[in-house]
Amino acid sequence: MVSLAALEQxxxxxxGLRAALAAGYRxxxxxxxxxxxxxxxxxxxxxxxxxxxxxxPRGVVATLEGAPGSGRSAVAAxxxxxxxAGGGLGAIVEAPAGPEGSFYPPALVAAGVDLERLLVVRxxxxxxxxxxxxxxxxxxxxxxVVIPALELRATVWTRLASLTxxxxxxxxxxxxxxxDELRYFAxxxxxxxxxxxxxxxxxxxxxxxxxxxxxxxxxxxxxAAPGRRAHFSCATFERSxxxxxxxxxxxxxxxxxAAAVAW
Amino acid sequence: MPIVCALVPNxxxxxxxxDDAALRERPLIVADRLERGHAIALDEAAFALGxxxxxxxxxxxxxxxxxxxxxxxxxxxxALWERALEALDTASPLVEDAGNGTAYLEMRGIAGFExxxxxxxxxxxxxxxxxxxxxxxxxxxPNKFVARAAALVRDGNVVHAGDxxxxxxxxxxxxxxxxxxxxxxxxxxxxxxxxxxxALPHGPFVRRFGPEAARWHALAGGVDESPLVPRARRxxxxxxxxxxxxxxxxxxxxxxLRTLVAGVADDVALLGKRCGALRLxxxxxxxxxxxxxxxxxxxxxxxxxxxxxxxxxLEGVVLRSPVTGLRLGAERLEAGGSELSLFANRDPDPEIxxxxxxxxxxALGPQAALRARVVAGNRYEARxxxxxxxxxxxxxxxxxxxxxxxxxxxxxxxxxxxVLEPRAIEVRLQGGCPAFVAxxxxxxxxxxxxxxxxxxxxxLDTGGRPIAxxxxxxxxxxxALCRIVNERDRWYLCGTYD
Numbered sequence: 001m002v003s004l005a006a007l008e009q010x011x012x013x014x015x016g017l018r019a020a021l022a023a024g025y026r027x028x029x030x031x032x033x034x035x036x037x038x039x040x041x042x043x044x045x046x047x048x049x050x051x052x053x054x055x056x057p058r059g060v061v062a063t064l065e066g067a068p069g070s071g072r073s074a075v076a077a078x079x080x081x082x083x084x085a086g087g088g089l090g091a092i093v094e095a096p097a098g099p100e101g102s103f104y105p106p107a108l109v110a111a112g113v114d115l116e117r118l119l120v121v122r123x124x125x126x127x128x129x130x131x132x133x134x135x136x137x138x139x140x141x142x143x144x145v146v147i148p149a150l151e152l153r154a155t156v157w158t159r160l161a162s163l164t165x166x167x168x169x170x171x172x173x174x175x176x177x178x179x180d181e182l183r184y185f186a187x188x189x190x191x192x193x194x195x196x197x198x199x200x201x202x203x204x205x206x207x208x209x210x211x212x213x214x215x216x217x218x219x220x221x222x223x224a225a226p227g228r229r230a231h232f233s234c235a236t237f238e239r240s241x242x243x244x245x246x247x248x249x250x251x252x253x254x255x256x257x258a259a260a261v262a263w
Numbered sequence: 264m265p266i267v268c269a270l271v272p273n274x275x276x277x278x279x280x281x282d283d284a285a286l287r288e289r290p291l292i293v294a295d296r297l298e299r300g301h302a303i304a305l306d307e308a309a310f311a312l313g314x315x316x317x318x319x320x321x322x323x324x325x326x327x328x329x330x331x332x333x334x335x336x337x338x339x340x341x342a343l344w345e346r347a348l349e350a351l352d353t354a355s356p357l358v359e360d361a362g363n364g365t366a367y368l369e370m371r372g373i374a375g376f377e378x379x380x381x382x383x384x385x386x387x388x389x390x391x392x393x394x395x396x397x398x399x400x401x402x403x404x405p406n407k408f409v410a411r412a413a414a415l416v417r418d419g420n421v422v423h424a425g426d427x428x429x430x431x432x433x434x435x436x437x438x439x440x441x442x443x444x445x446x447x448x449x450x451x452x453x454x455x456x457x458x459x460x461x462a463l464p465h466g467p468f469v470r471r472f473g474p475e476a477a478r479w480h481a482l483a484g485g486v487d488e489s490p491l492v493p494r495a496r497r498x499x500x501x502x503x504x505x506x507x508x509x510x511x512x513x514x515x516x517x518x519x520l521r522t523l524v525a526g527v528a529d530d531v532a533l534l535g536k537r538c539g540a541l542r543l544x545x546x547x548x549x550x551x552x553x554x555x556x557x558x559x560x561x562x563x564x565x566x567x568x569x570x571x572x573x574x575x576x577l578e579g580v581v582l583r584s585p586v587t588g589l590r591l592g593a594e595r596l597e598a599g600g601s602e603l604s605l606f607a608n609r610d611p612d613p614e615i616x617x618x619x620x621x622x623x624x625x626a627l628g629p630q631a632a633l634r635a636r637v638v639a640g641n642r643y644e645a646r647x648x649x650x651x652x653x654x655x656x657x658x659x660x661x662x663x664x665x666x667x668x669x670x671x672x673x674x675x676x677x678x679x680x681x682v683l684e685p686r687a688i689e690v691r692l693q694g695g696c697p698a699f700v701a702x703x704x705x706x707x708x709x710x711x712x713x714x715x716x717x718x719x720x721x722x723l724d725t726g727g728r729p730i731a732x733x734x735x736x737x738x739x740x741x742x743a744l745c746r747i748v749n750e751r752d753r754w755y756l757c758g759t760y761d
Binding site: 045067068069070071072073074075076077078088089096097099100101102103104105106107108109110111112115116117118119120121122123128131132135136138139140141142193194197199201203204205207208209211212214232233234235236237 | 611612615616618619622623626627630631632633634635636637643646647649652656657675676677678679680681682683684696707708709710711712736738741742743744745758759760761
């Protein structure tokens with residue numbers, strides 16, 4: 001014969017076990033990898049943010065890797081837009097004479113970047129770019145700093161990563177590939193590939209680029225689960241490019257994935 | 264109130280001729296820069312040939328082919344005018360700086376008569392050989408507008424109180440300094456000089472042309488109630504430090520520098536000012552003197568900030584012998600600072616941004632920190648202009664700060680574009696369209712979009728043809744989406760979509 005008190009005790013024990021089990025389940029579920037609102041910079045691209053656990057984490061070095069045309073700059077522009085629209089400052093350190101060229105401000109404006117709050121630093125070589133990034137991060141006034149993915153010594157990346165963490169900023173390196181040192185010090189690596197290019201109109205004079213579809217893969221994420229994938233679209237920044245004619249899609253499934261740094 | 268206007272007409276032209284005697288005999292156009300520059304000032308001969316301020320340099324040169332071209336040097340212009348203002352201080356204690364080439368002097372209470380006052384202004388310029396070579400005009404009037412109009416008409420003009428309305432009546436409308444579109448609009452109404460403008464009924468005129476028109480109407484009657492705003496006197500803050508020994512190590516030098524900076528910062532704060540530039544002079548044991556000038560993007564009086572900046576400036580300096588003395592001067596003393604926004608707690612501190620900008624300038628040289636601006640243009644690359652990034656503008660207006668601006672970010676992604684330095688590439692055509700670009704096959708192509716520019720430039724080295732270019736967007740077999748341009752039968756890669 002079991003007493004009523006013993007039953008109550010058994011029920012309470014079972015409830016406790018269920019709660020512990022649920023907590024353990026939550027810790028292992030994808031929701032557990034969601035980063036807090038204030039600790040991320042959102043790109044505004046829903047699938048990409050979801051794959052990253054809410055957005056690009058602050059205080060880390062992140063890379064956007066992919067060949068030109070893969071949408072790296074488009075994602076960087078969205079992050080700059082997010083940072084400047086909220087009242088913060090963003091910075092781009094670039095080498096206009098280099099193989100990657102420079103950002104095109106009208107396209108940044110179309111992406112929502114406030115040019116009043118965007119610092120553009122022109123630097124000639126890798127050392128100058130690293131020094132400029134060092135100065136900007138040390139000031140802690142810039143929420144996001146975009147630099148080319150450079151081949152720098154490990155000591156330089158150590159310093160930049162430390163300053164990024166101290167400033168709670170996002171240091172975003174974009175390039176075709178990441179060097180071994182950068183791969184090590186980056187807390188987040190995203191690989192981008194164009195899936196298809198959309199044209200408005202058939203061909204020739206009455207045809208225009210309407211946008212691209214991009215596939216993103218999270219190669220490394222030290223604050224959330226890596227290995228996730230995302231798919232998003234980017235439309236042209238030209239107002240005149242708004243498709244009045246039928247859209248035509250050109251798949252890049254069979255395209256040669258040669259690194260386009262040969263330019 | 265008697266006011267003398269000291270006027271150097273076409274000041275930029277006058278300074279350019281001062282520096283280069285060869286320019287004195289020819290019509291002259293002063294441009295902001297040679298490459299893609301614009302005419303910012305020109306003399307009467309160049310004007311008569313058809314050149315106008317605001318034209319591109321190529322346009323102006325095409326209109327006035329005989330004219331010489333000089334590049335403007337704003338720093339030199341300003342430095343010379345500062346000297347002129349210093350010289351004018353000997354003629355009157357109250358001198359207003361109305362921009363390069365124009366100054367007003369209040370002469371009330373100054374001994375002498377009208378001609379003596381004008382002579383004293385000329386004497387002030389005559390003391391300096393460079394200023395003496397400038398084509399100075401001095402004229403007297405009862406207010407600033409009339410004094411300036413009198414100087415524009417003739418050197419040595421004197422307009423007495425009570426005569427101002429009659430004096431300005433026959434003057435043409437450009438004396439008012441209005442925009443060309445507005446002048447044309449007024450001419451459509453039959454208003455060609457100040458007499459006809461003053462004769463218009465005040466109320467209807469202001470209602471049609473806006474509140475600013477009330478001032479023009481008053482000026483047309485010779486009435487200018489704007490007060491003379493004397494320029495601030497130059498204040499010098501300078502301290503030096505000479506110890507018994509020498510500073511051989513970096514920490515010794517920095518210790519001495521910290522002491523010096525604290526003293527200078529105290530002096531600056533005592534005057535209620537902020538320092539916009541620093542001048543540090545290091546005197547070494549071997550007699551060498553090293554001068555380091557540093558500009559602060561944001562004026563400040565904080566010793567920590569000043570010291571931090573000077574330490575950054577010292578980073579790249581190599582000293583061959585121990586330092587025996589230091590001398591630190593604070594320059595560009597300004598009052599006040601940036602207005603801080605009550606609601607913008609995420610706005611960065613302008614002083615911190617200012618320090619970062621100064622560090623960038625010290626590390627990468629001037630013109631390294633820029634702010635982009637979108638402008639109108641035919642070509643992609645012509646739609647962007649860059650200007651120096653200033654810390655003062657990072658603080659938003661309270662209204663802007665209180666408004667959430669996140670709505671400005673579009674929902675969908677936006678394709679970006681990267682501008683490359685134009686590089687020549689090989690392009691093979693099939694049926695008039697690009698088929699192979701730099702050895703890669705073209706999967707798809709859009710274009711051509713033709714841009715005709717400089718149709719008036721037949722006389723340039725275009726072989727009698729206008730400058731035209733055909734742009735294509737091509738998708739290559741490796742997935743790259745590029746913009747290529749055909750100009751004068753050569754192909755260039757100009758950018759990539761990314």
